[in-house]
Amino acid sequence: MSTHPPAPAAQSPQGAPGPQQQPQGLRAGLRTRHMSMIAIGGVIGAGLFIGSGAGIAAAGPGILVSYVITGLLVVLVMRMLGEMAAASPTSGSFSAYADRALGRWAGFTIGWLYWFFWAVVLAVEATAAAVILAGWVPAVPQWTWALVVMAALTGTNLISVGSYGEFEFWFAGIKVAAIVVFIAVGVLAFAGLPPGDGPVGLRHLTGDGGGFLPHGPGAILSGMLLVIFSFMGSEIVTLAASEAPxxxxxxxxxxxxxxxxxxxxxxxxxxxxxxxxxxxxxEVARHPYVAVLDALHIPGAGPVMDVIVLTANLSCLNSGLYTASRMAFSLGERGDAPRSFTRLNRGGVPAVAVWASVSFGFVAVFFSYVAQDTVFRFLMNSSGAIALFVWLVVCFSQLRMRRVVEREAPERLTVRMWFFPYLTWATIALMAGVVVYMFVNPDGRVQMLLSLLVAVLVLVAGLVVHRRRPGAGAGAQEPAGDAGAQAPPERG
Incomplete structure (x- = not known):
């Protein structure tokens, strides 16, 4: 770890944050169309195509309520994060805001936990993609496909941020098109039009299999535990914003x-x-989207969905590597990671941060084959609750930064959290309820306990590092930091 304290944010004579600017060295290589697809594709992962089946099995049709509540939670968190990011875009996003608003310990801890989460995701997505590719070409070992996939997307991330954006544009485009077509076909079938066999009605929602809540209202919370982590990735666009014009x-x-x-x-x-x-x-529990297409007699549903799921895997891996490397870059800038993580190649990419992130991913892939039920299971479970930790940190950071920005630079509030601070506190209460439920739920308890264990270890490491750093102090004195181009306030 470097012993150099982070450089202070530029301040005006009145103490308000100075002009907005790009993080040093990072280039504005993402175009508007890239940002649009990163924003859209960030919420569509392979977990939607496959993982939604587990949620349906746990809650029945009531899973829709789980999705609505979790979706509302994500909308509120994104609004808070958007408020801070519009006022102060930075490659570290919520980690940098936690550093300024809550203290160095918070920025260090949540930054490294988030990096750890995405480094594990690299292994998960590479392994899932390798399973599909090995099914198509059995002569090539599955581990070889995982290696090829990770190596290829590492190459695209090392070239330039524009190459990452271009790949993500097409990956996300395929996912979006697939979902739109699926919904359109489903609506026609529900209305009794081809390819359906007649009006379906509401029997599957309210009549068959025990009604809308076959396992009782408590299953809604069980469904939320399965749903909530599939929304992780919505926040990527706020990290990518620092490399947009x-x-x-x-x-x-x-x-x-x-x-x-x-x-x-x-x-x-x-x-x-x-x-x-x-x-x-x-079949709904195993392959929900394929099951629907098969029931509607859509030819080639299985192979088509394999292509779409593979695309979702590659998209998530691509974005995961980008996100992990930019978080590592931000940690390096603030002195919370080796300074080498801020070293840029000719394309303006933090190459050392990319290699560090993908190296951990390679190690995790190795364990997924040789120690799947021990080391790899630990990695999976210990990253399971990090989404909740990130969102809670966003809430508490926004509570602090909103008041400071209103006092020192109100023109920066081009995005405002609705009904502040009441909705912020309501969001915190809702997430606290989910945390409590994870402790009492047998399926969630292991994830929460192991995630807390890792969080405590990272926190202790951060406190040790900062105590040894001369002049280290909380970053809350620079609440708004560097920010991007100003725009007229939005009150909506």
Missing amino acids: NPARAVRRAVNSVVWRIAVFYIGSVAVIVALLPWDDP
Whole structure:
């Protein structure tokens, strides 16, 4: 770890934050179309195509309520994060805001936990992609495919941020097109039009298999535990904004569109599944989207969905590597990681941070094959509750930074959290309820305890590092930091 304290943010004579600027060295290589697709694709992961089946099995049609509540939670968190990011776009996003608002311990801890989460995701997505590719070409070992996939996307991330954006643009485009077509076909079938066999009605939602809540109201919370982590990735656009030409405008657009993105892609597609098929159909639990397409006699449903899921895997891996490397870069800038993480190549990419992130991913992939039930399971469970930790930190950071920015630089509030501070506190209360439920739920308890263990270890490491650093202090004295181009206030 470096012993150099981070450079202070530029301040005006009155003490308000200085002019907005790009993080040093990072280039504005992401275009508007890249940012749009990163914002849209960030909420569509492979977990939607596969993981939604487990949620339906746990809660029945009531999983829709789980998605609505979790979606509302994500919308509120994104609004808070968008408020801070529009006022102060930075490569570290919520980690940098926690550093300024709550203290160095908070920025260090949540930054490294977030990096750890995405480094584990690299292994998960690479392994999942390798399973599909090995099914197509069995002669090539599965581990070889995982290696090829990670090496290829490492190469795209090392070239330039524009190459990452271009790949993500096409990956996200395929995912979006697939969901839109799926919903359109499902709506036609529900209405009794081809490719359906007649009107379906509401029997699968309210009649068959025990009604809308076959396992009782408590299953809604069980469903939320399965759903909540599939939304991780919504926040990527706020990290990417620092490498866009107009960060504040990019953040505003992403935050304003999060409502319809969640409503259409998640709630809309899952509603099609539970409306057209019995929730307790074993095929729905295994492959929900394929089950619907097969039931509608859509030819080649399995292979087509394999292509789409593979695309989702590659998209998540691509974004995960980008996100982990930019968080590592930000930690290096603030002296919370080796200074080498801030070293840029000719393309303006933090190459050392990329290699460090993908190296951990390679190690995790190795354990997924040789120690799947021990080391790899620990990695999975110990990163399971990090989404909740990140969102709670966003809430508490926004409570502090909002008041400081209103006092020192109110013109920066181009995005405002609704009904502040009441909705912020309501969001904190809702997440606290989920945390409590994880402790009492047998399926969530292990994840929460192991995630807390890792969080405590990282926190202790941060405190030790900062005590040894001369002049280290809380970053709350620079609440608004560097920020992007100003824009007219938005009151919506």
